[in-house]
Amino acid sequence: MSMYNTSFHGILMYRKDYKDNDMLVKFFTAEYGKKMFFVRGAKKKNFKMTSDILPFTYGEYTGNINDDGLSYILNASDTNHFKNITNDIFYNAYVTYIISLIDAAFPDSLKQVKWFNNLFYAQQHIDNGLDPEIITNLIELQLLPEFGVAQNFKDCVICGRNDLKLDYSESYGGLLCQNHFELDKYRISLDNDSLFYLKSLSETKIIDIKKIDVEKNTKKVLRQVIDKIYDNSVGINLKSKKFIDQMDQWSLKLKMNRRD
Numbered sequence: 581m582s583m584y585n586t587s588f589h590g591i592l593m594y595r596k597d598y599k600d601n602d603m604l605v606k607f608f609t610a611e612y613g614k615k616m617f618f619v620r621g622a623k624k625k626n627f628k629m630t631s632d633i634l635p636f637t638y639g640e641y642t643g644n645i646n647d648d649g650l651s652y653i654l655n656a657s658d659t660n661h662f663k664n665i666t667n668d669i670f671y672n673a674y675v676t677y678i679i680s681l682i683d684a685a686f687p688d689s690l691k692q693v694k695w696f697n698n699l700f701y702a703q704q705h706i707d708n709g710l711d712p713e714i715i716t717n718l719i720e721l722q723l724l725p726e727f728g729v730a731q732n733f734k735d736c737v738i739c740g741r742n743d744l745k746l747d748y749s750e751s752y753g754g755l756l757c758q759n760h761f762e763l764d765k766y767r768i769s770l771d772n773d774s775l776f777y778l779k780s781l782s783e784t785k786i787i788d789i790k791k792i793d794v795e796k797n798t799k800k801v802l803r804q805v806i807d808k809i810y811d812n813s814v815g816i817n818l819k820s821k822k823f824i825d826q827m828d829q830w831s832l833k834l835k836m837n838r839r840d
């Protein structure tokens with residue numbers, strides 16, 4: 581077991597109380613992957629780093645990094661937090677889900693610069709007001725290979741055609757063309773927009789996204805396809821995702837009540 585005294589870039593993933601005065605705080609660090617930190621005195625009134633370990637914070641820290649077991653934060657030098665995410669229950673819910681997905685996808689202590697950056701840009705985009713549902717879909721789709729569930733959203737998985745109508749088949753792990761529809765009676769029917777977004781959200785670098793404008797119906801189909809993959813092929817069931825589903829139902833009910 582070795583311990584380094586070092587500085588690192590961290591994105592706070594979550595925190596929980598530990599005993600009376602302390603906290604355990606999980607960071608995604610650029611240099612060492614995900615790490616759990618023991619923060620002594622974090623709950624005391626005059627604790628000097630209170631604002632540096634708030635939810636949705638990122639920045640530069642120094643501390644002792646442990647190969648395995650808990651690490652320790654000693655100082656924070658340059659930290660910021662995403663204020664709009666903090667203040668908006670919808671943004672907050674989507675980002676919390678994105679964080680728990682990324683947490684589920686990788687073991688601790690595995691350096692993962694690409695996903696460190698993806699997590700940062702996902703939060704920055706949502707904080708800047710880009711559609712959190714679509715940013716979430718992008719993260720979900722691009723995490724699939726990390727979960728070992730690669731999907732083909734380009735052409736028919738049987739014959740490679742892409743000039744006929746294409747539907748999504750979960751059991752075939754991708755698209756089926758009209759000639760092969762009969763292979764899967766449980767396939768999900770896709771319109772051109774949903775197909776376009778499944779493909780482009782799987783491929784586009786998150787940093788390159790400048791603007792999002794996706795129709796409600798298209799979003800519904802994307803949600804349906806991605807839910808099917810996560811429920812059956814990935815097989816994870818996160819509390820933060822259930823919360824989002826419930827939130828959707830509440831807002832639907834609110835709208836219906838308003839119409840009455």
Ligand SMILES: [Zn+2]
Nearest residue numbers: 736739757760
């Ligand atoms: Zn085909």
